[in-house]
Amino acid sequence: MVDVLKKSIWVFHLNSGSCNGCDIEVLDVFTPRPDFERFGVKLVPSPRHADAIALTGPITRAMVPKVVEAIKALPEPKIVLAIGACACGGGIWHDTYVVVGGIDEFYKILKEEYGMDPPTTIYIPGCPAKPEALIYAAGILADIIKQKQRRREDVIREEDEEKRKIETIIREEIGSRHFLPKIIVKRGPREGSV
Amino acid sequence: MTLATIFYAIGFPLLGIILGLLYKGIDRKISARMTSRIGPPIRQPFWDVGKLLIKETVVPENAVAWIFNVMPIVALASSMTLLLYIPFGIIKAPLEGYGDLVVILYLLTLQALAMAIGGFSAGSPFASVGAQREMILMMSYEMPLAIVITGFALIYKSFSLSTIALTPVWTLVGPVGWIGLLLLLAALLIVTPAELAKLPFDIAEAETEIAEGLLSEYSGRNLALFYLSDAVRSFAMVALEVALFFPFTFSQGFGLQFSEPVSYIIEGLWFLAKVLILYILAVTLVRTSFARFRIEQASRLFWTYVNIMALLGLILVALEVM
Numbered sequence: 001m002v003d004v005l006k007k008s009i010w011v012f013h014l015n016s017g018s019c020n021g022c023d024i025e026v027l028d029v030f031t032p033r034p035d036f037e038r039f040g041v042k043l044v045p046s047p048r049h050a051d052a053i054a055l056t057g058p059i060t061r062a063m064v065p066k067v068v069e070a071i072k073a074l075p076e077p078k079i080v081l082a083i084g085a086c087a088c089g090g091g092i093w094h095d096t097y098v099v100v101g102g103i104d105e106f107y108k109i110l111k112e113e114y115g116m117d118p119p120t121t122i123y124i125p126g127c128p129a130k131p132e133a134l135i136y137a138a139g140i141l142a143d144i145i146k147q148k149q150r151r152r153e154d155v156i157r158e159e160d161e162e163k164r165k166i167e168t169i170i171r172e173e174i175g176s177r178h179f180l181p182k183i184i185v186k187r188g189p190r191e192g193s194v
Numbered sequence: 195m196t197l198a199t200i201f202y203a204i205g206f207p208l209l210g211i212i213l214g215l216l217y218k219g220i221d222r223k224i225s226a227r228m229t230s231r232i233g234p235p236i237r238q239p240f241w242d243v244g245k246l247l248i249k250e251t252v253v254p255e256n257a258v259a260w261i262f263n264v265m266p267i268v269a270l271a272s273s274m275t276l277l278l279y280i281p282f283g284i285i286k287a288p289l290e291g292y293g294d295l296v297v298i299l300y301l302l303t304l305q306a307l308a309m310a311i312g313g314f315s316a317g318s319p320f321a322s323v324g325a326q327r328e329m330i331l332m333m334s335y336e337m338p339l340a341i342v343i344t345g346f347a348l349i350y351k352s353f354s355l356s357t358i359a360l361t362p363v364w365t366l367v368g369p370v371g372w373i374g375l376l377l378l379l380a381a382l383l384i385v386t387p388a389e390l391a392k393l394p395f396d397i398a399e400a401e402t403e404i405a406e407g408l409l410s411e412y413s414g415r416n417l418a419l420f421y422l423s424d425a426v427r428s429f430a431m432v433a434l435e436v437a438l439f440f441p442f443t444f445s446q447g448f449g450l451q452f453s454e455p456v457s458y459i460i461e462g463l464w465f466l467a468k469v470l471i472l473y474i475l476a477v478t479l480v481r482t483s484f485a486r487f488r489i490e491q492a493s494r495l496f497w498t499y500v501n502i503m504a505l506l507g508l509i510l511v512a513l514e515v516m
Binding site: 008073075 | 226229230231232233234235238241242244245249250251252320401402405406409410411412413414417
């Protein structure tokens with residue numbers, strides 16, 4: 001993480017096709033109970049003042065040039081906060097034709113079409129992202145905690161293990177005598193069919 | 195080139211920056227506590243400025259680059275010069291004898307003017323709208339401010355701030371003059387947030403409508419200079435009010451006498467405490483309690499109500515003095 005930005009992070013909030021759920025969460029972390037300002041975080045209305053750009057939403061295709069412009073307008077060093085499930089990986093829109101589908105897909109476009117390197121990114125999942133998750137992100141920014149990210153291989157291995165466990169349980173259940181026998185429903189031929 | 199000159203040239207601006215940022219931090223903390231938040235630490239403005247100084251400075255394509263880059267320096271320089279005219283407790287003002295209240299009036303205008311010119315030169319519609327609003331607001335609040343200063347000139351028969359700081363103004367007038375002075379003080383307190391572009395009158399920098407207005411294109415070092423000039427000017431403006439209306443020293447007020455070096459320290463701290471109290475009353479409480487005026491509401495407020503109030507105060511003071 002860039003040292004300069006640890007204590008004072010000014011955030012420019014950009015809705016890149018969100019359903020407004022995450023936008024409301026971004027606004028309500030500045031209310032008395034979560035109080036984001038105590039970490040030195042401030043919402044600024046102009047991208048020129050900002051250190052971080054908060055993207056909410058799966059980035060619709062129409063929004064791509066605007067998001068690129070906004071990221072360009074930020075002075076270096078800059079950070080991207082991907083807020084919510086949609087911004088992190090497309091969420092429920094991951095295979096919809098109107099959206100790019102998450103920040104990683106967007107970075108591919110950024111690299112191929114605009115020739116820009118992706119900035120440092122912090123992923124804040126949740127649908128919508130909880131205020132606690134956003135505070136956690138502030139902790140990551142301030143270098144108080146490390147971001148918990150797992151490698152893809154680890155995730156696949158864990159999923160396989162989980163699957164195997166479930167399969168063994170089912171097999172054992174089938175082998176045990178308490179397991180109910182399969183009920184076979186017999187139906188007569190449908191009326192009218194030959 | 196004596197040692198004192200060097201101290202005033204280097205030490206005073208540094209002291210001004212540190213005090214300005216410290217007061218800004220206290221202001222943010224108290225504002226947060228008023229809305230039952232914890233708030234950022236008091237040293238937060240220092241980190242903000244440090245970060246802005248290290249960040250990249252962007253000059254937009256449509257901007258007139260040299261005006262755009264020079265105006266933050268002009269703004270900071272005018273704020274610093276303003277600070278040099280204000281007597282610091284019983285320590286005399288470094289530039290005493292080289293200017294008077296009229297110069298202070300000009301210096302107060304210069305910073306706002308520098309911001310407006312910077313906004314016009316940025317070549318952004320938001321900045322242009324902000325700069326126009328700043329000009330309109332300036333035309334509105336300068337009149338009551340000038341009336342207040344005229345009132346002081348009537349009482350002391352002089353524009354010099356050192357003469358004014360020597361004897362408290364309240365001891366020079368009778369009961370009618372007291373009412374007049376109270377009206378002038380009220381007018382000056384209403385002008386303060388407008389002069390410092392703080393909340394009920396931060397129309398030129400409206401965050402939600404015009405994206406920080408005239409600052410919207412500034413970034414990095416330039417923004418840091420504006421931030422510093424704002425901090426220093428807030429301190430200087432309130433210090434000026436303290437010097438005008440509350441020049442009571444600690445030893446006068448409590449009837450205590452101290453030896454030479456101790457008295458300087460105590461009077462300095464006493465002055466800082468007075469400035470802090472007035473800062474909280476005139477800036478922080480107002481800033482946290484009120485919503486933003488529209489530009490024509492602010493204009494009407496200053497041109498009618500505040501102007502009438504200040505003129506009435508001036509007439510009462512004049513009746514007393516003449």
